[in-house]
Amino acid sequence: MAEVTTSVWATGQRPSRVQRKGRYVPESMRHPGKMLPAIAAQAIEIYTEPGELVVDPMCGIGTTLVEATHLGRHAAGVEYEEKWARLAVANLGHARQQGATGFGRVMAGDSRHIARLLPDLVGRAALVLTSPPYGAATHGHIRSTRDTGEPGVRKWNQRYSADRDNLAHQQLPHLLEGFGRILAGCVELLRPGGVVAITVRPYRVRGELVDLPGHVHRLAEEAGLVFADRIVCLLCGLGDGHLLNRASFFQLHEARKAWARGLPIHAVAHEDLLVLRRPQTPPAPEPHAALTTVRELQ
Template sequence: MIEVTMSVWATGQQPSRVQRRGRYLPGSMKHPAKMLPAIAAQVIATYTRPGDLVIDPMCGIGTTLVEALYQDRHAAGVELEQRWAHLAVANLAHARRVGAAGFGRVVTADARHIAQLLPDLRGKAGLVLTSPPYGLATHGHVRSTRDSGELGVRKWNHHYTDRADRANLAYRRLPALLDGFSRILAGSIRLLRPGGVVAVTARPYRHHGELIDLPGQIITLGRRAGLEFADRIVCLLCGLGDGTLLNRASFFQLHEARRGWAQGRPIHAIAHEDLLIFRRPSGDHLPAMHPVHIVPGHPAQCPSAPETASSADGPADFA
């Protein structure tokens, strides 16, 4: 297994839309909080080998899964919202059409029950890679007065599908979000082989001016779930130019920073993701799971046509 030799990864050399061009369907940019493909690709290359199984419990449009397929890994994902699950499936099919060698599947369901949703994959994954939602602080697209010449700020693609769905952690406040993500981590351990890796990308964010240390809280959750914390890596969201940094901060980050300076608080826009690396202990003992009520999901999988070659027939697909 390749070990990490550097603590800063230059994953922001190209904007997200450039990283996705040709590899993902155009509708993928509508998701309000996408993982950067370069981050997913480097995590997969560092912590897995060809033929390994990669799982994303909150797969969204399928960035983790798609990048796994392009590197001859196999992938499985869970996504709560049917709209994004279907888009993840379409992105997997697209990857297969353009030559990706791996296989993938997606289940539409609540990831807090992930171990029960993917029982045939227990103990088989080399890597679980995911990113939590940021509660009520979502991303999306923005046009300000400076961009449009019109007074005010217009936002779009900054919400998930159903804001009334209380099962969606993206609309829960921080304590409920952390509780739900803790359950996801505990279930994910069951899917890892001994020594397997859980990688979580997250960044601190500001809520009403207050800095929320989401990465630090996730480290605590991982340890409580029974994982061994192994590393913390900086994944740059800015580009590295010739002696300069190419700012790729979002409108929301810049707005918070400018407002802070105007109020006499010298804060800066965050230009990186924290990549938190955990390992499943090598022993057979796993912490007990709390009983949960499972709401059955339905599989949303790539078509069975030869050009997609995706299946959910069981663990043989990921041997």
């Protein structure tokens, strides 16, 4: 078995909003759980060659697809929520206007049936790059008392969806079951030796740490993938001998409250990128469940 390594990527040198400015349509900032463009770009550069195919089964506003097409790769994405899928289409169009040479396509549908949604791509993808949701809502955008001078915290753009069937609304066991089905379908899209790269980090529920990277690692191996690498993708910046904190208001707020209770927890400053490969001779795929209705967006 090949040696497993751990690397560190300095992907947080510029804040997320700076990485996106001008490269994505402004409406993209409404999505509450966007992948960091620098992570997507570096993974695509390392694990693919120009002209190869990159797939994101939970593509959101299309970060994976945009970065792939800017790097001369071709890309396909599936997104459950049509409003985000349409933003992904807009971002791909924006990328073409900026000179991106790759081609991208987006389909609105349920990625738990991804091999049926994209039958023409079975066995063709060099890389699947994606991330699971962390719940129905995230921190989104906030203005605190310090910003407004008024009591309390105002939040907006913090919800993925109002659709209760969206995986983002599911409790952990159902979320993992659904994400496992997505990974199994993605294995069918991969060419032999192709790579699955998943950005994921732990999160807290009522103060308890959920080891989502560990759960996802298990699901990927159950889908027939072989673990190859773990990348530490920094969300903080590296300054002159020190770290530049980019933790959110709520991360810092939760950490301070825990310290006040005597629990020395820290704000997360990185994403794990779990890298796995499809074996050259994978096991036969399981039969598919019934196909849901899909809409391909132009």
